[in-house]
Amino acid sequence: MADFLIVGAGIGGLATAQALLRLGHGVRVYEAAAELREIGAGVVLGANAMRALDELGLHAAVRPVGTPLTAVHLLDEHGRVLNRADTTAFTARLGYDNLGVHRADLQRELLRALPPGVVHLGHRLAHFEQTATHVTVFFENGAQATAEALVAADGIRSRVRRQLLPASQPRYAGYTCWRATVRAGIPGLPTSGTSETWGRAGRFGLVPVADGRLYWFACLNSPEANNPVLRAYRVADLQRHFAGFHAPIPQVLAATTDADLLWGDLYDLA
Ligand SMILES: Cc1cc2nc3c(=O)[nH]c(=O)nc-3n(C[C@H](O)[C@H](O)[C@H](O)COP(=O)(O)OP(=O)(O)OC[C@H]3O[C@@H](n4cnc5c(N)ncnc54)[C@H](O)[C@@H]3O)c2cc1C
Incomplete structure (x- = not known):
């Protein structure tokens, strides 16, 4: 050993x-x-x-x-379903749940x-x-x-x-994300499926975790990493950005405080 x-x-x-x-x-x-x-x-x-x-x-x-x-929904900013992937097939085949x-x-x-x-x-x-x-x-x-x-x-x-491996460096992926977990209690929240909404303003994802808590992420394209304007974003800025997005996205943002926000640029390994 x-x-x-x-x-x-x-x-x-x-x-x-x-x-x-x-x-x-x-x-x-x-x-x-x-x-x-x-x-x-x-x-x-x-x-x-x-x-x-x-x-x-x-x-x-x-x-x-x-x-x-049990499902992954891809939606447009009005909430129309672009694609729905049923993940119960994996559960049936492997005998295990997919878990948030x-x-x-x-x-x-x-x-x-x-x-x-x-x-x-x-x-x-x-x-x-x-x-x-x-x-x-x-x-x-x-x-x-x-x-x-x-x-x-x-x-x-x-x-x-x-x-x-000094040649292996993180590579900026070209977009930046905010994440938070909020207590649910908001009508229309997904309880057993995740969703990702694609709109002109950006992408917004919802994932139920446990104890009625919901994890959300919001991503915006940004050519430069560590953009000082985006780094300074607060909930109100995200609310303005995603104002036209379907329910419950505005309600989820309204339930989020500035202290809940986690921000970071996304990197891949080159
Ligand atoms: C604080 C934190 C929060 C995250 N939150 C999320 C999230 O909400 N959603 C999501 O999808 N992914 C999140 N991630 C990323 C995700 O956990 C990882 O990408 C993924 O799980 C890969 O895990 P990993 O163990 O390879 O690396 P990580 O989970 O990144 O863990 C690396 C660990 O190594 C430690 N470490 C770094 N450098 C050194 C060093 N020199 N010496 C000793 N220890 C060191 C770090 O403190 C960290 O604990 C987060 C990562 C971190 C560190």
Whole structure:
């Protein structure tokens, strides 16, 4: 059995830790953040992701914190259906639901399933050095750790990837997004399906997560990344932008506070 270091306690790092432990390997996870706070918004886990979680023994923990999604609707700005994909076919074939879940709930359940002492917070990788048999990771706090293998799970701006594959750089995708999770209670909200509305002003998506909460995202094309005007957007700016969009989009925005808004440009790996 081998000894692994994993850098990053996001969804990928925590799930990989569970998988390696189940195979009998030694695992230590190092995370830059001093605490794993309830940040992020919603994610959709396909039936194949739910099957993978089952193989990790995590299905029973994750399934109750999400909402099963049975359809994906593509709408125009007046709410007319452009396309409807029935996702129950995947559920029937694989035997697992497609699930809308809050990222923080998913991360919490992945973390809770690990034995105590596996995850070390407050350790930001600075660089690593490797020999033919071992790899040593050096952290910004002065600590270091050595093992037989290192798994890079430190996200889109991974320092491990930058050191190992310097040519692989994040590439701005040409659009920027706001996300939030709101308490529902708004008439006309989807309860078991997701929708994405395409209009001249941009794209707007709705995904039910759990406990009557709804995750929404709004995307606008923007040729330049980190646009200072868009970065300063508040809910009122989005309301103006998406004013002509069908219900319940204006109502969802009206239920959102400026403090709920998460903003970020979208990047792909080139
Ligand atoms: C705070 C946050 C909120 C997010 N919210 C959403 C969301 O609402 N919806 C959505 O679809 N996707 C969201 N994402 C992205 C989504 O979780 C990931 O794209 C996807 O799950 C891939 O997971 P990952 O484990 O590869 O990377 P991530 O989930 O990005 O996790 C990477 C982890 O590595 C840590 N890390 C980074 N650099 C270092 C370093 N040098 N040393 C040690 N640790 C390091 C980060 O703190 C983070 O915990 C979010 C990501 C983050 C970090």
